[in-house]
Amino acid sequence: MNHLDHGTEVNPIKSNTKSIITDHNKDDHNAQEVKAIVRGPIPAAAVPDHMWQAVIANDRAYDGQFFYGVTSTRIFCRPSCKSRPPKKEHVFIFQHAEQALQAEFRPCKRCKPTGVRLPEQEWIDIVKTYIDDHYASPVTLNTLADISHSSPYHLQRTFKRLMGISPNAYVQEVRIQHAKERLRGTKESIADIGAKVGMDNVSYFVTLFKQKTGMTPSAYRENKASNTMNDVCTPD
Known part of the structure; x- marks a missing residue:
């Protein structure tokens, strides 16, 4: 005869919901952290590690939070751009595409950071x-x-x-x-x-x-x- 376990039952829906909320809050925290850091262009020597990791991982989660420019080519991209990762010493970070344009960087033809084709x-x-x-x-x-x-x-x-x-x-x-x-x-x-x-x-x-x-x-x-x-x- 089978006996039921009368211990505490775990609700899988509630557990998953809690996990989703936690991840969402984490993403919001990352976005706030990025905005707090990116007030103006950030030179290569000062690029935070999590931003650099987003660039080399083509992390789409950071799209819209910042853009990166490559000084050797004067082109700027979204973090998710699939182009070959640049050397870190050539990277500048911008909060807005307008900042990159004002600094005379051109938008990438592949990822179209301004939404307009070059x-x-x-x-x-x-x-x-x-x-x-x-x-x-x-x-x-x-x-x-x-x-x-x-x-x-x-x-x-x-x-x-x-x-x-x-x-x-x-x-x-x-x-x-x-x-x-x-x-x-x-x-x-x-x-x-x-x-x-x-x-x-x-x-x-x-x-x-x-x-x-x-x-x-x-x-x-x-x-x-x-x-x-x-x-x-x-x-x-």
Whole structure:
């Protein structure tokens, strides 16, 4: 014969409700804590740990409570943004999107922190500026997609449609242009110039330079030196 336990009965509905209320109060407390901290932009050195953890975990619970800007790209995002987490030393925290805009950060194209889509030309200009500033470092399509908060496929397609060339072709153009300037203005070796414009492989540098200009780096340097001498020696 079975005997019923006449001990205290636990009401599962009441227990779950209590848990939900506790979690809700905890979320409210976190929101109040964030608002109390974020009065103005917070520099990287002062970013609270729970905010940084929210950024690297893409924690949607913090959306609307703060935004983070990345100084290396001048782009700002929601905490839940799925882009690759930035380095902490490059992060600024803002309470409102307006603060980020006033600080001249651009809204992320992926998470749209202002709710408005970034114009494509402005977005591509961000990528171009990054290439112009980092041509001497390794620059891949994946790198450009990360800094512009997009997919490689979408970036490749949009960049080519607006610029007429692919991102990689633009990188090559920028590097060759800087190589020309060094060939004309310095006595650095061909290998050193190649390395300083982002092409450590001297054979690849020479091949690409000839493909783009019709002559080798050495021939280009000699040609420019000869033209300069002719200009100097030509009488008025």
